[in-house]
Amino acid sequence: MGSNITDTALGVTVLGSGSKGNAVVVRKGNDGILIDAGFSLKELRRRMKLADVPEQCIRAILITHEHDDHIKGLRVCAEHFNVPVYTTRKCADILRHRDSRLGQMTLFSPGDMFPLCNFTLCPFPISHDANDPVGFVVYSGNAKVGIATDFGYVSQVVEYQLQGCSTLVVESNHDLNMLAASSRPWSLKQRIMSRYGHLCNKDTGELLERIIRPNTQHVILAHLSEECNSRQLAWQCACQCLEHIDRKDIDLQIADQNQPLATVWTE
């Protein structure tokens, strides 16, 4: 009998993504980390069950930034799984201010790598209207996973960190025309389009063209705006970019707000 793929491969499960909640599990063997807890515990457990992610694998919760769609279920989830919470000092201060019952948090600095279970984590700074927001790169063996949502523009750091990931979870937030035509107030449109807002489909596509390498196998578009984007537009834009670089072989998926995606595995 061969060894089970889940013992040697790095799995990424997007439990949900969008302005109403975000959560991703990265796991290998019996160890998993939850990145963001933007759903209630009940909803998170429902999605983990649907996606076949065993609850007992969760060893830590890592938080990208303090916006509600990333931390909604944080304290209750941390208590239920009985695991430490990792975040930046600034974010931790705000989380504690909002909920004094949050237990001890483990702090990291954007740009500083640290080991955690089977993984090496690299949080990197992103540009967003939050306190010390980060994206994450997760290394394990030869596999590299990049997770970056909620950033208004592609800095050199972002581009550098996300190069050559085997699996990429990247924001493709809005279509510029749909945003412009939407009923949103001008100030909000400005905020979304700013360097501290969210990435549009076109910028995501251009980023993909620059960071995809021969080892890249899965690309998951995340944090789509329900009002200012469509799955079709995001898909077409990314597809065209994959075509440009002759990588139509890549497994392209779109994360859903309401249900989990199946786990993708790379070794």
Ligand SMILES: [Zn+2]
């Ligand atoms: Zn968000």
Ligand SMILES: [Zn+2]
């Ligand atoms: Zn945000």
